[in-house]
Amino acid sequence: MAKAAIASPWKSETERKTERALKREAVLAAAAHVFSERGYHRASLDEVAQVLNITKPTLYYYFKNKEAMLFACVQHGLDMLEAAGGAEDGNGRAQLAAYLEGYAAVIETDFGRCAVRISDAELSEASRKKVRRIKGEIDRKIRQLVTAGIADGSIASSDPKITAFALAGALNSIGQWHPQAGVPADKKLAGEYINLLMNGLAPR
Amino acid sequence: MAKAAIASPWKSETERKTERALKREAVLAAAAHVFSERGYHRASLDEVAQVLNITKPTLYYYFKNKEAMLFACVQHGLDMLEAAGGAEDGNGRAQLAAYLEGYAAVIETDFGRCAVRISDAELSEASRKKVRRIKGEIDRKIRQLVTAGIADGSIASSDPKITAFALAGALNSIGQWHPQAGVPADKKLAGEYINLLMNGLAPR
DNA sequence: AAACTATGTTACTCAAAAGTAGAGAGCGGA
DNA sequence: TCCGCTCTCTACTTTTGAGTAACATAGTTT
Numbered sequence: 001m002a003k004a005a006i007a008s009p010w011k012s013e014t015e016r017k018t019e020r021a022l023k024r025e026a027v028l029a030a031a032a033h034v035f036s037e038r039g040y041h042r043a044s045l046d047e048v049a050q051v052l053n054i055t056k057p058t059l060y061y062y063f064k065n066k067e068a069m070l071f072a073c074v075q076h077g078l079d080m081l082e083a084a085g086g087a088e089d090g091n092g093r094a095q096l097a098a099y100l101e102g103y104a105a106v107i108e109t110d111f112g113r114c115a116v117r118i119s120d121a122e123l124s125e126a127s128r129k130k131v132r133r134i135k136g137e138i139d140r141k142i143r144q145l146v147t148a149g150i151a152d153g154s155i156a157s158s159d160p161k162i163t164a165f166a167l168a169g170a171l172n173s174i175g176q177w178h179p180q181a182g183v184p185a186d187k188k189l190a191g192e193y194i195n196l197l198m199n200g201l202a203p204r
Numbered sequence: 205m206a207k208a209a210i211a212s213p214w215k216s217e218t219e220r221k222t223e224r225a226l227k228r229e230a231v232l233a234a235a236a237h238v239f240s241e242r243g244y245h246r247a248s249l250d251e252v253a254q255v256l257n258i259t260k261p262t263l264y265y266y267f268k269n270k271e272a273m274l275f276a277c278v279q280h281g282l283d284m285l286e287a288a289g290g291a292e293d294g295n296g297r298a299q300l301a302a303y304l305e306g307y308a309a310v311i312e313t314d315f316g317r318c319a320v321r322i323s324d325a326e327l328s329e330a331s332r333k334k335v336r337r338i339k340g341e342i343d344r345k346i347r348q349l350v351t352a353g354i355a356d357g358s359i360a361s362s363d364p365k366i367t368a369f370a371l372a373g374a375l376n377s378i379g380q381w382h383p384q385a386g387v388p389a390d391k392k393l394a395g396e397y398i399n400l401l402m403n404g405l406a407p408r
Numbered sequence: 409a410a411a412c413t414a415t416g417t418t419a420c421t422c423a424a425a426a427g428t429a430g431a432g433a434g435c436g437g438a
Numbered sequence: 439t440c441c442g443c444t445c446t447c448t449a450c451t452t453t454t455g456a457g458t459a460a461c462a463t464a465g466t467t468t
Contacts, residue, residue, distance in 0.1 A: 039323055041245035044455060058416055093405060119243055156407035162396040169377025192366040200404030203360035248425060262446055
């Protein structure tokens with residue numbers, strides 16, 4: 001395959017395609033940033049546009065409307081949360097801890113915070129349904145890890161359903177208070193969280 | 205003191221005062237309900253008024269504006285959270301657990317959810333400052349209980365600051381997902397949460 | 409060169425919801 | 439009986455921000 005020896009200022013068909021895709025992603029990233037920082041309602045599209053040095057109508061070239069942007073942000077965030085990789089080996093508890101670590105890392109991103117902080121009441125019925133489905137899958141994933149841990153004796157829990165719910169909820173709170181107070185938001189925070197969830201407060 | 209033998213249809217000066225206070229409280233309760241259920245921005249004052257079978261302008265007779273209502277809701281919720289009583293005796297861990305139980309119970313009320321779910325970015329700078337102060341006091345209270353537990357050996361934690369933050373965050377999440385999914389929102393939920401926080405997932 | 413496509417812009421419209429003006433009803437006191 | 443106070447209403451104004459219309463410009467294609 002012949003590779004271009006010099007950088008051409010003219011773009012090929014496919015280059016233009018990807019350029020558009022890149023711009024769309026940039027819009028999405030900007031939206032995620034503003035939404036997660038200011039909340040969906042308080043965030044105006046003028047702000048989003050300003051971040052990108054463009055004007056509001058341009059956004060409509062890439063997204064149908066504000067809600068479509070939000071949905072894309074939330075969906076992307078949830079996809080990241082679901083795909084948060086953990087260890088494949090080790091006992092149930094170790095695998096769960098590894099997954100939760102990945103989960104926490106995602107929550108510290110703009111998309112993760114969008115997925116977690118923004119109420120799905122903002123979305124249309126159709127979008128909400130999709131969001132619920134992915135959230136359900138994440139919940140099932142955690143619950144399944146908990147159940148596996150119970151089975152191999154590495155986890156003590158009487159109710160995997162509530163436990164999964166509590167774990168997700170606790171980690172989600174990382175994204176909640178984070179932006180306001182002066183919190184040590186580095187790795188240590190998530191680590192302490194997970195340590196607390198794994199070992200509890202009572203001394204062993 | 206002479207007590208009225210028959211119920212008079214006319215109200216005394218003080219009775220009218222308290223009646224007004226009661227109405228103000230009713231407005232606040234309605235606002236807390238709508239705010240916590242739909243979120244501050246999505247909630248309209250027409251809705252709040254409708255709940256009370258009155259019209260919007262009447263609300264303005266009891267509160268300066270929408271933000272004042274929100275502030276009163278949040279402040280009341282935070283006051284409840286701070287006053288959530290725990291046991292006075294027992295070791296540090298027992299006292300902390302008792303306090304957290306009270307905390308969780310408050311979060312299941314409209315005011316508690318307002319205090320916890322609504323971003324203080326909604327508030328004016330002045331109100332936000334007051335909110336931060338109370339939040340700081342709650343945080344200090346939890347941290348102090350954790351520290352006491354560490355001192356008497358009933359709690360294992362390397363970092364009281366982060367631990368207090370994580371505890372509050374975890375419990376706050378009770379109020380987050382609660383309204384959406386079909387969750388067993390009874391006593392069991394909070395109980396499982398606290399059990400998880402106290403004992404962790406790892407078997408003992 | 410003409411027409412078409414992609415990407416933006418300026419300058420609007422439109423809707424929703426906060427907030428206000430001012431009238432009116434009912435009660436209590438002079 | 440009239441005045442004034444409390445409380446609530448109807449009928450506005452105002453503001454904010456989403457969404458749109460219409461035009462501009464540059465590159466691309468025919």
